[in-house]
Amino acid sequence: MKFYTDIHVHTISSGHAYSTILENITFAEKSGLKILGITDHSDFLPGGAHIFHFSNLKIVPRKVNDLIILRGMEANVMDYEGNIDINEEYALKSLDYVIASFHPPCIEFCEDKSTVTKGIIGAMHNPWVKVIGHPGDNRYPFNAEEVVKASKQTGVILEINDASFKPTSVRPGVKENLIEVLKYCNKYDMPIMANTDAHICWEVGEFSCSIAFLEEINFPKELILNLYPEKLLDALGISI
Template sequence: MKYIVDLHTHSIVSGHAFTTLFENIKQAGLNGIKVLGTSEHGPNMPGGPHIFYFGNMKKNIPRELYGVTILRGCEANIIDYEGNIDLPEETQEKLDYIIASLHDVCITPGTIEENTRAVLKVMDNERIDILGHLGNPAFPINKEAVVKKAKEANVIIEINNGSLTGSREGSKENCIEIAKLCKKNGVKVILSTDAHISLKIGKFEKAQEIVERVNMPEELIINNKESKIFDYLKSKGKLIDI
């Protein structure tokens, strides 16, 4: 199966990545990506962009460049166990999509109960579209509870290729279990690279192994057709210009 949408990517704006947005867009096209989401870390990430960056994206980043459709997003940081994120509501409303993730430099890893509460509560925010790298063993969660809430809230669960290639050691078995639960409960999934350099954009090999291992139904995978991600976001009142 070919995956032509990559919504979890970073540029030098995130503070610890290595290529510019324009380099990412050009390489995405070369790597067969039709829809590229740029999702810089939220402002609470050390070295991350100022809040003004996200407010200016709509005015300045074109919808299409070099034959690639560009979606303007953010990997927001969950900053407490009540599921709050580091973007004010007025900024959230200006974005095409939001990934919500737990990072140990933005929130101290808690108990399974605390971590689970943070993820469950963030899904009460209707502007959250994707849950990032849930397989991270630094943040153990009640996987079944999270997957069931994702179904109820119509939130996509990410299978993060970066987690499976060394950035979060020990993620594989968690990701397999989460993928199985998504299949069982009919929850949408998205393969993402979490690329921090342009060369990795569109490289989903390890994440693809996970969905193939669990025989994930094609209809649950959101990034194998452009129309799937467009339709999903439009159903949430986003992407009105596509």
């Protein structure tokens, strides 16, 4: 399998990532990507980008050679109602999409599945949110069937996060939890997308863990948006 999209990638604007947009573009082109999405951390995460970073993303070219560049944000889910840490319309309007993720220290870990499920579904109902970032972390457990049904209802896509599979990941239990999630995605015919969550340019477009995982569980190709760039843009409601 060859993936053509990677829409969760960080730059030096995230504070703890190490590459520029240009470096990420260089590696995206080398990996044969057709769509690259820049999604730095919003500012409640220590070191995250200032709100002006997001409102000014409009100056980033839409296309570099044949590569489409999307403008995004990885926002923090701040509570178990699903609120995110950015409300300024002028900044959000500059963006193509928002990824909502659970990150310490922005939100406390919670053992109660129904509480976390409510938080995820709450975030899915935020009209700016199009993707739930790195679900499947044992520290934020949820009811897989309820979340997948909400994904189907809202159109918000659940992410397979390549970084979560790596030995450097701090997220326990991801593989086992995602097997359960993808079982329901298959049952309810709901597409997913994989992203690298690259924090340095060498990781951009490098999907070996996600591809091995999806092949291992024999997940249907027609539900993997990375294989269909046009379908991915449609799912995000983006026309370029």
